[in-house]
Amino acid sequence: MNGxxxxxxxxxxxxxxxxxxxHKGFLDRRDVAGLMRDAGCASxxxxxxxxxxxxxxxxxxxxxxxxxxxxxTPSEDAKRLQTHMLRTDATLAAGATMGLLAVAKAKAFVxxxxxxxxxxx
Numbered sequence: 001m002n003g004x005x006x007x008x009x010x011x012x013x014x015x016x017x018x019x020x021x022x023h024k025g026f027l028d029r030r031d032v033a034g035l036m037r038d039a040g041c042a043s044x045x046x047x048x049x050x051x052x053x054x055x056x057x058x059x060x061x062x063x064x065x066x067x068x069x070x071x072x073t074p075s076e077d078a079k080r081l082q083t084h085m086l087r088t089d090a091t092l093a094a095g096a097t098m099g100l101l102a103v104a105k106a107k108a109f110v111x112x113x114x115x116x117x118x119x120x121x
Contacts, residue, residue, distance in 0.1 A: 003071055008086055012070070015085045016063050026060035027053075039084035041077045049077060 004012065019035050020027055027035070032053060033046035041049075053061045053069050070082040 004067065009067070012067055012085050013063060016066060024060075026062055027066065028060065032061060035081065035084075036077070039077075039080045041080050 016027070017023075019031050021031070029046065029050050032050045036046055036049060050061070051057075052073065053065055055065050055068065066085075070078055070085065
């Protein structure tokens with residue numbers, strides 16, 4: 001999607017969900033204004049950027065709209081937002097690692113359970 005690596009997409013998606021504090025499944029104007037402030041985009045007009053992000057004009061910014069904007073908008077604010085969204089930190093790395101460990105642990109548990117349940121052993 002939009003030339004991002006799988007790791008970058010995962011990082012973007014995780015940051016996107018962090019910004020959506022109310023777990024609505026989309027970003028509203030307040031979410032976008034907070035994201036811009038956190039990324040250091042104080043000079044930008046949040047309503048203008050929201051209008052650019054909200055490509056289908058439904059007053060909700062989806063993950064796909066945000067990823068497209070970050071990949072295709074050459075403005076300084078878009079670059080700042082992208083850098084902010086893609087930056088890795090200890091919390092993000094730990095979350096990704098814990099997620100991978102949980103999946104591996106669940107798969108191992110299922111495999112052992114299948115082995116123990118096999119009557120032909």
